[in-house]
Amino acid sequence: MNSKYHRWHHPYKPAKGFEKKVAYFSMEFGIDQALKIYSGGLGFLAGSHMRSAFELKQNLIGIGMLWKYGYYDQGRNKDQTLRPEFIEKHYSFLEDSGHEVEVNIFGNSAVKVRAMVLKPSVFNTVPMYLLTTDVEGNDDLSRSIMNNLYDSNELTRICQSVVLGIAGAKLVEALGGADIYHLNEGHALPAFFYLQNQGVGREKMVFTTHTPERAGNVERDARALNDSGFFGKKLSHEELMKVTGGSDRLSYTVAALRMAKKTNAVSKLHAKVSREMWEGNTGSKGIFPITNAQNQKFWQDSVLEKARKNNNVTAFQKRKATLKKELFEEVLDQTGKIFDPKVLTIVWARRFAEYKRADMLLRDMERFEKILNDSKHPVQIIWAGKPYPKDEGAISVFNRLVHFTKYRANTAVLIGYEMALSKKLKEGSDVWLNTPRITREASGTSGMTAAMNGSVNLSINDGWIPEFAKDGKNCFILPEADYKSPVEEQDAFDSVNLYECLEQKVLPAYYDSPDKWSQIVFKGMDDVVPAFSSNRMATQYYKELYQ
Template identity: 70%
Template sequence: MDSKYKTWFHTYKPEKKYEKRVAYFSMEFGIHQALKIYSGGLGFLAGSHMRSAYELKQNLIGVGMLWKYGYYDQARNRDKSLRADFVEKTYNFLEDTGIEVTVRLHDNPNVKVKAYVLKPEIFGSVPIYLLSTDVEGNDFLSRTITDHLYDGNQTTRISQSIVLGIGGAKVVEALGGADTYHLNEGHALPAFYHLRDKGVKKNQMVFTTHTPEKAGNEEHDANFLNQCGFFGRTLTMEELSNEMVNGGNLNYTVSGLRMAKKANAVSKLHAKVSKDMWRGYDNTCKIIPITNAQNPTFWQDEKLKSAWVKKNDDAFQKRKLDLKTELFEEVLNQTGKLFNPKVLTIVWARRFAEYKRADLLLYDLERLNQLISNEKYPVQIIWAGKPYPTDYSGIDVFNKLVHFTNYQANLAVLTGYEIDLSKKLKQGSDVWLNTPRITREASGTSGMTAAMNGSINVSVNDGWIPEFKKDGKNSFILPELDHHMPVSEQDRLDATNLYDILENKVIPTYYNHPKKWQKIVFNGIDDVLSDFSSHRMADQYYKELFN
């Protein structure tokens, strides 16, 4: 095998159409339950991308961070409210590459960054190079930079971007360099500054934006970033002024859009929203849509897939009952509640961000009580998800749901929302509930993997859903609201519409028309696998962004 393939630890010669060497930078990768270097959707997406790149034999590597304590371990206080635990992680399956580079962090010009590699044969992904500053010879503060994913301290977060961006770019250089450098979100932005100084051309840099609201796009005082070493060298005031927006700040997304040859948003709707968001900034590149997707090989249950291929209703329903039973063992273990596999089960599970409205079903408690106490048409509801450990409003919503469900036999809130629990929830649910305020969800991929496993999406028409939905045929969709109306009015109308759809469409169809229900389930699998497999996405990145 050609030596250049060995340096990237690929186990294959890349397919001709995927020969271009691409380095994919991401702050998190959700590649396996045991490798706890992810928090949620961004990581799940990156993990699926790395798996499909491997299965398609693409000449691509991942560049990420080896988080010593991961994101956090979700536990409970004595009253069952949320507790964030931080437990040190060790991974014997990672290999020390022997590559060590240095970056400047603040006044320290020589912070060591060590690169480990997750080889393809471990979890079936392209090689992923993971960076750590927990290296002998570094001072205490430097060693803690790679402790916590999305550290709450601003200076630490900036340092993490420098390590991923500049440290990562130097590691790729040590591996022989890349033809294209791809930033999955703006966290690794310092890579572009370093590469530009090294003579890497604009047509070699591409960028993916994920966040459809300006407040969620990272922005800091440009002078402070300069002092931190963000640009790889100290910029002159004239150079720095060229990077400034919004009164002396540097916006990671604006800079990424200015430095890249092309960028992508993560759904067609998100591309429209992004173009509007950044229209007022000059010299930004074109934004195209490449809709997110997920890897069926990893996420879809094999027996459900077999029954779907044969369109065997009985086999599918039997397997679904088994998967519901497995999920309900977890419910019983965590909450002491006995759920019934024959009862319609609704799941809301994703990151607990305020705009995602985990508690929308609690908007009208009278209607909710009618819903959950109907003996003719019983329902069970499960919530799960991780708020950021310092997002106290998100934690308050989580705890509100815990206390509300505490003595309700058919309602449960689960902890430990990571890859394994995510799989169980998607495979064991009948309905996957998605309730963001419209235009706030860039993509929202959890519904894709739920649909792959026969869970019907009940959703706001946001993110990827407009490209998938056939209301009443493969999903149930809430009427679309004007996103300019007051938030309180949006919440009231969406809650009312959600109760109506559950009471008049979803629940009666499940109990009174099981054949129609099964047809909707199969339609959902047909449509999600045809358009929302990460093989399509990984191929589209090469065709439309890298080449």
């Protein structure tokens, strides 16, 4: 047991303005490649927040989950298509905090939850407490709650929320309590119900909403939630109807909006979309933006940044060529293809979801083949990302790209899209391609860290991009489709504009106007920091959400 971390403790005195004790709850954290408790953007965002909170000496702790198998490991079948693998994880750098609490789940009143601690000295984060039910004395079913991040079984997912929310809140109490309880997305909603039962006022509860479409906001059967222990105590039918507003289902987001003192969205556009989406619900009018950001110290290559500061194009290009070679060693190892550091390299890499349209370039094959075979303006393209392991549609898109790229020497699909590969792709790419359907990307953060490393954003004007973009000066932006038009029309409109932008702007700028290209690269690096660094974001949370 680590006695220091048996109570609320930081290795520093909190800095002025950051004294409030804040407990930050998130289902996933992307802290380091080695700690596989993340799946994608939500985790990367939360991880950067924990690093910046440490750098700024904030009085904040992280409350998360210790997933036995992580999200999943990305393997390949014999034909190179996707094979999800679930491999047990062990971390010698985590220590037992000495805290164990019990929660009531589906009538089992004694499910033990132990808190392991990630000390600040390991990865330069604030103290982080990771919860697990894989504890001696628990039955197999209780232990299995912690197997998989975003388990596909609905009842297991409910149990995971109970553990994160209620066990997490009990842990914070045992550590000495907090001034603010911050839910990063609605997964830990039971914390609010538990705190309310304990007499904690809503002035201590704040909420960040991420998903700008109703389908992505969790709704569950209210009776199943009541039976599970989700509300911290068994509610009568009348009490349950009061909580759900008379519905037989509970929207986590609607409940969190109602219970939180303040709610923020994760970009200016997302705040507008969220206010419209939840109009008529308590708390919806007050949704305000704190735009997502990423940790500069972790994500940015220091040699590239030094070259930018000195406006030294030669030093930048030399370092970029080295980083491209390092990325291309990974391409060669995985695919047997030799990529050329002198050739413009485009990367599409993020979570595989239908609305993100990973295969947009394949929409008009004749036109795309012309781009791929242009000897005057050659191009190399890499795709990477993890589909949800049960999302057959997203997996089929991934596999389609695998088959398309297999025998083309200048295209590749990489597996193992986690923090280390993400970093390599951002450092080694020339262009970062982003193709979501407009208004459906709440923020997106991968383009921020790409820009920090001199990779030029080529993007739909969605999420954080409208706050950053100066088309043709720090990035390339596609014309906006009518987001209310049929999906097929949007996809046709966007793909035509993407081909035109590549043919007429991006490739000619890179090959025919290298000075102009360097200006765009450096301008992107100038504009992304500090506006989209998580030190700005973590400061804004204290000033605007926690105060």
